[in-house]
Amino acid sequence: MKTITVDNLVKTYKTSKQSVEALKGVSLAVNSGELFGLIGPDGAGKTTLIRILVTLLVADSGSAWVDELEVVKDYKIIRQRVGYMPGTFSLYQDLTVQENLDFFATVFETFIEENYDLVKDIYIQIEPFKNRRAGKLSGGMKQKLALCCALIHKPTVLFLDEPTTGVDAVSRKEFWDMLANLKQQGITTLVSTPYMDEASMCDRVALIQEGTILAIDTPQTINQQFNNPLLAVASTHMFPLLNDLKTYDQATATYPFGEYHHVVMQPGYDPIRLEKYLQDKKHSGLEIKVVSPTIEDSFIQLMSKNRS
Numbered sequence: 061m062k063t064i065t066v067d068n069l070v071k072t073y074k075t076s077k078q079s080v081e082a083l084k085g086v087s088l089a090v091n092s093g094e095l096f097g098l099i100g101p102d103g104a105g106k107t108t109l110i111r112i113l114v115t116l117l118v119a120d121s122g123s124a125w126v127d128e129l130e131v132v133k134d135y136k137i138i139r140q141r142v143g144y145m146p147g148t149f150s151l152y153q154d155l156t157v158q159e160n161l162d163f164f165a166t167v168f169e170t171f172i173e174e175n176y177d178l179v180k181d182i183y184i185q186i187e188p189f190k191n192r193r194a195g196k197l198s199g200g201m202k203q204k205l206a207l208c209c210a211l212i213h214k215p216t217v218l219f220l221d222e223p224t225t226g227v228d229a230v231s232r233k234e235f236w237d238m239l240a241n242l243k244q245q246g247i248t249t250l251v252s253t254p255y256m257d258e259a260s261m262c263d264r265v266a267l268i269q270e271g272t273i274l275a276i277d278t279p280q281t282i283n284q285q286f287n288n289p290l291l292a293v294a295s296t297h298m299f300p301l302l303n304d305l306k307t308y309d310q311a312t313a314t315y316p317f318g319e320y321h322h323v324v325m326q327p328g329y330d331p332i333r334l335e336k337y338l339q340d341k342k343h344s345g346l347e348i349k350v351v352s353p354t355i356e357d358s359f360i361q362l363m364s365k366n367r368s
């Protein structure tokens with residue numbers, strides 16, 4: 061069963077100076093119980109799509125359904141069924157943790173105790189700070205409180221807009237563990253993120269760029285479509301190395317990747333010729349190794365194909 065269906069959505073923002081086509085005919089479907097990632101850089105259209113699905117924004121054309129309800133016609137019922145965590149911290153900074161929770165529970169005419177099983181794991185982590193004002197929490201704790209508030213009425217579908225942006229690595233990991241737990245409880249989640257490495261935590265992902273979906277599949281399947289040889293290259297001077305690799309005729313793409321530069325090579329490239337080329341350019345401490353593509357490499361390839 062599909063819990064979210066998006067069919068050819070178009071949304072253009074018009075200002076007096078310019079017109080921005082934020083969604084250029086986006087279609088996708090999220091299965092019931094799925095943890096679905098919407099992955100894309102800043103400005104890709106993630107927030108626009110989520111805001112249409114949670115009924116806060118109306119598309120110019122196309123249609124969308126959440127929990128088999130149409131987003132424009134059935135907006136009132138959808139608002140009761142979904143949990144939504146916007147990208148910017150949207151809780152009351154001057155209220156304490158407990159007061160924020162009580163407030164959201166009251167709005168949805170429920171009590172924390174009523175759906176305690178659902179929020180228990182998260183609530184336990186924020187409980188020690190329950191008398192602290194929300195504005196004084198760390199980034200990771202703010203995210204946990206916002207997630208708890210979004211879950212308080214036991215939604216069937218959860219929409220999370222960049223919940224891990226600006227959050228430290230440990231809190232990011234904890235957050236994804238919480239999402240995996242919610243999946244066990246049958247909640248369908250659509251989560252957006254600019255971090256490509258987070259794709260591997262999702263059942264399926266859609267890669268979005270400039271309002272266009274470039275791929276929708278499991279992270280594994282997307283990765284299998286990367287079929288060029290890939291090298292990781294390092295030397296003592298990484299910046300000139302990057303420039304020299306970019307101008308090498310058998311390299312189709314070069315980009316910094318952790319401690320190395322990743323270089324996508326043409327099929328049948330000559331490894332000895334590459335090494336000689338870099339030695340002639342006076343690079344010392346050269347390290348060249350063949351590596352397997354990560355999901356990030358696959359996304360970078362898909363995005364550069366879309367741009368060219």
Ligand SMILES: Nc1ncnc2c1ncn2[C@@H]1O[C@H](COP(=O)(O)OP(=O)(O)OP(=O)(O)O)[C@@H](O)[C@H]1O
Pocket residue numbers: 073074075080081082100101102103104105106107108109222
């Ligand atoms: N209210 C608005 N008025 C004009 N342009 C807008 C408005 N909201 C978004 N945009 C533009 O629409 C495009 C898509 O923005 P959107 O916020 O949906 O992207 P995003 O993937 O969520 O990225 P971000 O993380 O930067 O929010 C961007 O070019 C953005 O500048």
